[in-house]
Structures are given as C-alpha cells and as structure tokens.
Amino acid sequence: MSAGPSGAERPRPLPLLRDLSVWAALMGLLALSCWAAYWPLGPITTAIGLGIAAIKAGFVAAFFMNLKRGTPLLRLTGLAGFFWIAILFALTLSDVLTRL
Template identity: 55%
Template sequence: MSAGPDTPAALWRRNLPVWAALMALLALSAWAAYWPFKTLNTVTGFAIAGAKAGLVLLVFMQLRRASGLVRLAAACGLFWAAILFTLTLADVLSRLAGG
C-alpha cells in the first residue's frame, strides 16, 4: 500500500516537522523574553511571530496550493490586521506624547 497525499502517514510526515519547528520557535520566544535587551526583544519577538505565522499559513492553511480567491482573502486578513496594529500603535503613541 503506497502512501498517498491524504493518508495518515503522509500527514504525519508533513505536519510533524512543522509542529516541531513551531515548538522550537515557542521555546525561543519564551527564552528571548528574558533577554536584557529592550529594543532587540521587540524585534526578535516580531521576527519569531512572523516565522510562526508563515509556517501556519503555508503548511496548515495550505496557501501554497490554494486558489486565487483564498489567497486574496488571506491577504485581506493580513491587511486588516495591519490596519488594527497601526491604529493601536497610534493610540499608544498619542498617550505617551501627551504626558
């Protein structure tokens, strides 16, 4: 019996390394939270979060093989998240500038 693309063995071979990478990135994120570098912690945290999001998007959401409409919906979601982050940052910065 050959292992097709939807057999449990094929799914384990595809998902187990990604899960291990996500767990390693989680451990790195927890370890980096205790670094004594202020700005570098933020940059490292965002880089790790981006790597984890990229793995989830490409492997678990299967955007590599998705249709154009599904990719457009994912891009719209990322665009909307960017708008929300920008508005939150603008609010925080305006409160810091005010005193």
C-alpha cells in the same frame, strides 16, 4: 509481469511527517520566543517577539491553511486577513506612540 508503479514515480512524503516537522519548528520558535522574553535585551525584545510571531504566522498560513496550493479565492481571503491585521497593528502603534 506485474503491473506495478513505474520506477520514475517518486513517492510523496507523508503529510503527517510534514505536519510534525512544521509543528516541531513552531515549538522551537515558541521556545525561542520564551527565551527572548526573559533575557534583558531592552527595546529589541519587542522586535524579536514580533519577528518570531511573523515567522510562526507564515508557517501556519503556508502549511496548515494550504495557501501555497490554494485557490485564488482562498489566497485572497488570507491576504485580506493579513491586510486587516496590519491595519490593527498600525492603529495600535499610533495609539501607543501618542501616549508617550
């Protein structure tokens, strides 16, 4: 008898396959954002663009930055980055709204 792996073990999917599927999803979201930019949807175009950008940032953070399985320090660093980007968006929005 050979000492092979037990039948109870399940093979993990290849990281390359996972990365390619996330890349394909990001390319699909890119195509969707390009489509949304050229259709005359009025003021909802900006909301659609920001929503798609948030989904893409979530994909990058969860899969490529490994925040799902990262150490607490890595998660805290990612959270700090999103905190500061939220502050920058709020300040930009306040500037734009005061110029109207």
